[in-house]
Amino acid sequence: MTKTKTKVHIIALLCTVIFTVLAVWLLGKLLQPKYMSGVLEGAMTAEYYNETSPHDVIFIGDCEVYENFSPVTMWEEYGVTSYIRGSAQQLIWQSYYLLEEAFDRDSPKVVVYNVQAMKYSEPQSEAYNRMSLDGMPLSAHKLAAIRASATEEEALISYFIPLLRYHDRWSELSSEDLRYMFRRDPVTVSGYLMRSDIKPMSKLPSPPVLDDYAIGDTCWEYLDRLRLLCEENGARLLLIKSPSQWPYWYEEWDRQISGYAEKYGLDYINMLPLTEEIGIDWSRDTYDAGLHLNVYGAEKLGLWFGELLTEEYGVPDRRNDTEIAAVWAEKSEAYHALYDAQQAELKEYGYLKSWTLGEEK
Numbered sequence: 001m002t003k004t005k006t007k008v009h010i011i012a013l014l015c016t017v018i019f020t021v022l023a024v025w026l027l028g029k030l031l032q033p034k035y036m037s038g039v040l041e042g043a044m045t046a047e048y049y050n051e052t053s054p055h056d057v058i059f060i061g062d063c064e065v066y067e068n069f070s071p072v073t074m075w076e077e078y079g080v081t082s083y084i085r086g087s088a089q090q091l092i093w094q095s096y097y098l099l100e101e102a103f104d105r106d107s108p109k110v111v112v113y114n115v116q117a118m119k120y121s122e123p124q125s126e127a128y129n130r131m132s133l134d135g136m137p138l139s140a141h142k143l144a145a146i147r148a149s150a151t152e153e154e155a156l157i158s159y160f161i162p163l164l165r166y167h168d169r170w171s172e173l174s175s176e177d178l179r180y181m182f183r184r185d186p187v188t189v190s191g192y193l194m195r196s197d198i199k200p201m202s203k204l205p206s207p208p209v210l211d212d213y214a215i216g217d218t219c220w221e222y223l224d225r226l227r228l229l230c231e232e233n234g235a236r237l238l239l240i241k242s243p244s245q246w247p248y249w250y251e252e253w254d255r256q257i258s259g260y261a262e263k264y265g266l267d268y269i270n271m272l273p274l275t276e277e278i279g280i281d282w283s284r285d286t287y288d289a290g291l292h293l294n295v296y297g298a299e300k301l302g303l304w305f306g307e308l309l310t311e312e313y314g315v316p317d318r319r320n321d322t323e324i325a326a327v328w329a330e331k332s333e334a335y336h337a338l339y340d341a342q343q344a345e346l347k348e349y350g351y352l353k354s355w356t357l358g359e360e361k
Contacts, residue, residue: 028162031169032134034180040187041066041088045135047188048085048102053327055106056315057082058235059191060095061114064242067292071190072335073302075328078310079317084191087132091120092222094132097145099226101136103233110313111235113226114242115257115268116249121216123151133159189335194295196342197352201282201290204246213252220260227264236313243271243280243301245290271301278304295339 035042044066057080059065066086074080083106085098095113102108123129129149136142138160146159158165187193230237239261241249254270261268271278278300282290285297293301309315318324345352 024161024163028166029181030173030177031166032162033130033166033169034176034184035131036176036180036185036187039088039131040193042131042134043184043187044191044193045085045087045098045132046184047135047186048083048191049137050186051083051105053081053324055081055083055108056318057110057112057309058099058102058106058108059084059086059112059114060090060099061086061112061242062090062117063088063292064116064244065112065114066188066191066193067195068242068244068298068301069192069305070295070298070302070335071192072328072332073299074306074309075319076332077303078306078315079319080306080309080315081318081324081328082190084188086191087128089120089124089128090117090132091124091149092117092219092226093148094129094145096222096225096229097141097148098132098136100229101139101141103229103235104141107233108235109315110238110309111226111230112238112240114240115253116241116244116247118215118219118223118257119247119253121218123149126151126154129154130165134162186334189331189338192298192335194298194335194338194342195287195292195352196295196339197287197346198284198294198296199287199289200284201245201286204248204290207248207250210250213250215253215256223260227266237266238313239266239268241268241270241272243275243278244292245272245282245286247291295342 033042041063057074059069059082063086066084069082069084071080071082071084074082085095085102087094087098090098095117099111129146129151133142133145133149136145142159146156150156155164227237239257241254241257249270249272257268258270260266275282280293280297280300285293285300287294310317318328342352
């Protein structure tokens with residue numbers, strides 16, 4: 001074989017490899033769920049990387065933070081800069097790696113962790129894993145989070161080559177998949193997922209009796225890691241139980257979290273007994289009968305919590321910082337535009353046609 005033929009074969013092989021890699025990447029982009037309608041939670045993780053301004057407060061946890069707290073309210077009333085790194089059914093090890101990654105980009109003074117997910121000590125669901133982790137860029141943080149989260153049926157490589165997981169979505173493809181193949185519209189404002197509809201809380205079901213109320217060892221291990229991570233980065237860790245009424249928060253769990261907080265000198269605030277003080281009205285401040293707050297409840301909680309952060313935790317008022325204020329002016333504008341859009345949609349249809357979410361996160 002001549003040198004010329006050898007070069008031709010090498011070039012042909014390289015072109016084939018490049019074409020194959022490009023085709024696999026493009027098909028993965030096309031077939032991967034876009035989360036721009038229906039279940040919006042899958043789009044939230046990636047939005048954090050678009051942030052251009054620092055945050056003094058970072059929230060981590062599940063739907064009890066990203067649906068219950070209004071960062072814009074805390075900004076407008078107290079000048080608190082915050083971001084909610086929440087995701088659906090966010091497990092504590094996912095919270096840890098998302099926070100570990102956040103410390104590469106941010107220097108929060110306070111980290112707020114909602115303890116509801118401490119009831120899960122094992123991986124739960126690939127669907128929820130994907131919504132929490134697919135939006136993370138490739139990094140050691142993402143790899144560790146995938147390894148900690150994957151169920152037995154999951155192939156780790158599919159997180160990096162989406163085509164392996166979503167190759168059977170051909171029949172589900174729509175114009176949305178093409179429109180959002182390379183971009184996404186924001187679905188949150190500073191991590192807050194707004195709901196403006198109202199479904200009053202009625203009688204809650206009786207809580208099921210559990211065989212074992214002990215919080216699992218894996219959860220304590222990662223809570224230790226969260227605590228130490230915050231200490232290493234000069235942040236104060238605040239444990240909370242958000243005021244969502246369901247799923248039920250057992251007194252046995254509460255005592256264990258209280259004991260841990262006391263042992264390590266942490267603050268733990270269970271907001272369930274404080275709903276009257278906060279001003280929550282369960283006849284109008286929830287959109288799903290008490291599971292989560294709607295925007296009216298989230299604004300009340302934002303008012304109450306923003307005051308706590310400034311008075312008890314020394315979080316500064318940044319409204320006089322011109323650059324930060326400019327960023328938050330855009331956030332406020334987006335927040336109020338979204339609020340107005342949802343109000344108009346409720347008036348026209350009687351429900352939020354474009355903002356339908358999953359039932360339980």
